[in-house]
Amino acid sequence: MDILTDIAILVLAAFVGFEVISKVPNTLHTPLMSGTNAIHGIVLLGGLLVLSSAVGALNKVLLVIAITFGTINIVGGFLVTDRMLEMFKGRRDPKRSEEERSE
Amino acid sequence: MIVATSVLQDHHFIEALYIVAFVLFILGLRGLAGPRTAPFGNRLAAVGMLIAFVATLLIEHVIKSGSDVALMAVGIGIGTAVGIPAARGVKMTAMPQMVALFNGVGGGAVALIAWVEYRRRFPEGGELWNLKAEIPSLFAAIVGSISFWGSNIAFGKLQEILPGRPIQLPGQRVINVLLMTVAAVSAVVLASGVHSQALFILGVLVAAALLGNMVVLPIGGADMPVVISLLNAFTGLSAAATGIALDNTALIVAGTLVGASGSFLTNLMAIAMNRSVPAIIAGGFGGGGTAPAAAADGEDRQVRSTSADDVAIQLSYADRVVVVPGYGMAVAQAQHAVRELMDELEKRGVSVEFAIHPVAGRMPGHMNVLLAEANVPYDHLKEMDEINPEFPQTDVSLVIGANDVTNPDARENEGSPIYGMPILDVDRSEQVIVLKRSMNTGFAGIDNPLFYKENTSLLFGDAKDSVTELVSEVKNLG
Numbered sequence: 001m002d003i004l005t006d007i008a009i010l011v012l013a014a015f016v017g018f019e020v021i022s023k024v025p026n027t028l029h030t031p032l033m034s035g036t037n038a039i040h041g042i043v044l045l046g047g048l049l050v051l052s053s054a055v056g057a058l059n060k061v062l063l064v065i066a067i068t069f070g071t072i073n074i075v076g077g078f079l080v081t082d083r084m085l086e087m088f089k090g091r092r093d094p095k096r097s098e099e100e101r102s103e
Numbered sequence: 104m105i106v107a108t109s110v111l112q113d114h115h116f117i118e119a120l121y122i123v124a125f126v127l128f129i130l131g132l133r134g135l136a137g138p139r140t141a142p143f144g145n146r147l148a149a150v151g152m153l154i155a156f157v158a159t160l161l162i163e164h165v166i167k168s169g170s171d172v173a174l175m176a177v178g179i180g181i182g183t184a185v186g187i188p189a190a191r192g193v194k195m196t197a198m199p200q201m202v203a204l205f206n207g208v209g210g211g212a213v214a215l216i217a218w219v220e221y222r223r224r225f226p227e228g229g230e231l232w233n234l235k236a237e238i239p240s241l242f243a244a245i246v247g248s249i250s251f252w253g254s255n256i257a258f259g260k261l262q263e264i265l266p267g268r269p270i271q272l273p274g275q276r277v278i279n280v281l282l283m284t285v286a287a288v289s290a291v292v293l294a295s296g297v298h299s300q301a302l303f304i305l306g307v308l309v310a311a312a313l314l315g316n317m318v319v320l321p322i323g324g325a326d327m328p329v330v331i332s333l334l335n336a337f338t339g340l341s342a343a344a345t346g347i348a349l350d351n352t353a354l355i356v357a358g359t360l361v362g363a364s365g366s367f368l369t370n371l372m373a374i375a376m377n378r379s380v381p382a383i384i385a386g387g388f389g390g391g392g393t394a395p396a397a398a399a400d401g402e403d404r405q406v407r408s409t410s411a412d413d414v415a416i417q418l419s420y421a422d423r424v425v426v427v428p429g430y431g432m433a434v435a436q437a438q439h440a441v442r443e444l445m446d447e448l449e450k451r452g453v454s455v456e457f458a459i460h461p462v463a464g465r466m467p468g469h470m471n472v473l474l475a476e477a478n479v480p481y482d483h484l485k486e487m488d489e490i491n492p493e494f495p496q497t498d499v500s501l502v503i504g505a506n507d508v509t510n511p512d513a514r515e516n517e518g519s520p521i522y523g524m525p526i527l528d529v530d531r532s533e534q535v536i537v538l539k540r541s542m543n544t545g546f547a548g549i550d551n552p553l554f555y556k557e558n559t560s561l562l563f564g565d566a567k568d569s570v571t572e573l574v575s576e577v578k579n580l581g
Contacts, residue, residue: 003235006347006355013343013356016129017363023136026461026486029368029468032135034202035145036364037335039128040209042152042357043342044182045159046216048175049349050223052167059219064178066215069208071182072189077205078149079190084198085142087475 031084038077044070112163120158121353127151128357132364138481155353195476196433199331199465200261203254206335210250213341214308217244220348225298234294239344241290244303245311246341252315254334257327260319261465267324272317276385279317286310318384324430325507326383327465329372333380336365368467375461375487377513377524406542409560411569414501414536415576418444421498421534423454425490427527428470429463431504431540435566441503442477444570447577456483458490458500458527460508487527497532502553504538504566510551520549535559538569 024032047067054063110116128151134144159165166172193201217240224237259265272278289306293299322330339361346354373380418424426445432438445455457479463470471484485493494500502509505527512519513526529535530553537554539561553559562569 001350001352003347006350009352009355010343010347010359013359014363017132017360018367020129020132020136020360021364021367023133025136026459026468027471027481027484028135028138028141029461030198030202030466030472031141031145031468032132032364033332033335033368033467034198034205035135035148036132036339036361037202037206037209039148039152039357040335040339040342040361041205041212042155042354043209043212043216043338043345045155045351046342046345046349046354047178047212048156048159048165049162049351050216050219051174052164052171054219054223056222059222060174062215062219064174066212066219067175067178068182068185069212069215071179072186073182073205073209073212074152074186075183076186076190076201078145078152079187080193080198080201080205081145082142082149083190084195084472084475085138085145087195087472087478088138088481089142 028088031081031088034077034084035081038074038081041070041073041075041077044074046070111161117158117162118352120154120161121356124151124155124158124353125356127154128360132360155357159351159353194436195438195473196436197262198472199327199469200258202466203257203261203331203334206331206338207251207254207258210247210254210334210338210341213243213247213338213345214251214311215247216345217241217247217348218304218308221303222300225300236348236350237294239347241293241307243341243344243348244307245286245290246337246344248308248311249315249318250334250337250341252312253319253330253337254315256316256319257322257330257334260322260324261327265320269323270320275317275321279314282310282314282317286314322383324465325462326376328462328467328469329369329376329380329383331466332365332368332372333384336362336369339363339365372462372467375525377521406554407560409536409562411562411572412576414560414562415573415580417499417534417536418448418453418501418573419451419577419580421453423456423497424448424499424501425456425458425485425494425497425529425532427458427460427500427502427505427509427529428474429460429503429505429508430465430469431506431538431566433464433469433473433504435504435568437503437567437570438473438477438479440567440570440574442474442479443574444577445479445483447574451577456485456490458485458487458529460487460505460527463505463508487525491528494528494531499534499536500529500532502529502535502537503570504540506539506551507549509553510549511553511556512549512551516552529553530556530559533558537561538566539563540565 047063047070051063127147131144131148134140220240260267289302339358343355343358448455459470509527509529511530513521513524535558
């Protein structure tokens with residue numbers, strides 16, 4: 001792809017990022033951060049893309065580590081955000097609150 | 104390009120799947136704007152990630168041999184096996200270090216991929232690599248490496264493996280500038296056509312790694328919210344750079360979304376402390392790392408210490424109580440006890456609200472997460488601008504393990520290192536009760552005149568024990 005196309009995509013995505021985030025209240029900053037944190041785990045895809053064309057044991061090992069890291073980032077990030085957000089959501093429901101408190 | 108054998112492998116089909124993923128990412132992030140829509144938003148983003156993942160596997164040549172698939176499965180398997188229990192088991196109080204760790208592994212993945220790309224392109228320093236791929240890869244290697252090491256140091260500090268206080272070496276800034284120069288010059292040399300594995304590893308990866316360590320080590324606990332969101336932005340940007348190098352729009356878009364949102368948040372945090380991001384990175388207050396000693400100005404510096412039963416009476420007969428939580432509440436894990444205290448007081452008709460400073464705790468929104476965990480209703484949590492005009496009508500402000508964010512010097516004393524930082528005006532309320540472990544100054548070593556004010560009394564002890572005692576005293580009042 002043309003470098004200018006890439007940069008155009010990048011600039012537009014940056015504006016979308018600013019716009020979307022500026023609406024998030026202070027209260028939700030932690031889940032926001034851990035949610036976006038999970039999204040940059042997308043670098044996992046980079047590891048997958050390079051793996052088949054990389055030759056040699058060291059290259060493969062480095063990539064497996066990269067894939068492991070990326071997976072931890074994605075899986076852990078989304079799960080932990082989900083856990084946090086459930087706490088923000090469920091508290092009007094007294095029954096659920098009890099359950100969560102006893103956890 | 105070879106003609107795709109099936110529709111699934113068609114380049115347009117894959118791009119279309121990526122576009123679906125982007126829409127889900129953006130809708131997901133937008134969902135995070137409200138507590139009701141946020142869980143759904145997060146799940147939308149996760150589905151987007153799954154779609155992008157599947158689409159990538161469909162790309163021609165990604166799955167070429169069985170052994171590659173096995174290697175992918177190993178990486179994904181281990182990652183899942185580590186990620187799930189970590190995310191499930193982590194305590195809400197330990198959230199900042201968990202976020203730092205997840206961020207670090209992301210940065211590490213970026214740096215490793217850049218390294219392999221380099222090794223792959225120049226097996227013996229021969230082949231040509233176009234600059235369009237090389238420059239972003241070098242950028243990704245440097246920034247990813249800084250992010251990995253910086254996040255690990257942040258994790259170590261938050262987990263208290265490393266001391267939370269700023270650690271400074273003599274000539275720290277000179278060293279940092281040198282390291283940055285080494286990394287940048289190495290990158291330029293490599294991009295200009297000199298191909299040396301050693302230069303890439305030592306000049307780029309190692310210099311950036313050291314820089315990541317050196318930049319985060321001098322940063323104290325109170326500045327952590329800024330650092331964590333900055334490192335988050337770094338990882339996002341480096342992922343986007345990897346995307347340009349690998350010609351993959353999914354990485355570019357997702358990485359940039361995170362980079363932009365992380366930068367935005369970082370700036371917000373810095374504004375909330377009235378400090379610039381570079382000043383925070385430079386470390387210490389006012390620079391140089393010499394934390395200013397408490398000004399001994401010869402005033403009468405008596406503090407009034409109080410007892411739990413007195414505080415219980417003050418609280419019970421108040422109309423309006425504002426709780427100001429800080430990092431001390433997180434450390435003591437006092438949030439559940441605080442919620443109980445709120446319940447008891449509300450039963451007696453006292454209105455209880457929480458004043459949350461944007462940088463209270465160790466990451467943006469840290470206090471909100473803890474209070475949400477303890478089921479404090481969302482509408483009881485007030486942001487700084489909302490609550491500040493209400494302090495003069497507040498009978499009792501109960502400060503639980505917060506210090507610098509309540510320091511009136513930030514408003515009144517031009518000589519103070521934190522002068523100009525927006526604070527919670529607790530000193531304007533009728534009575535102030537500060538729960539504190541000891542008379543030690545806050546993280547920055549800055550004295551807090553709030554403690555010596557006539558309307559302030561201090562209740563010493565572990566925050567959780569003190570609050571639990573308050574709960575039972577309030578109950579005893581009948």
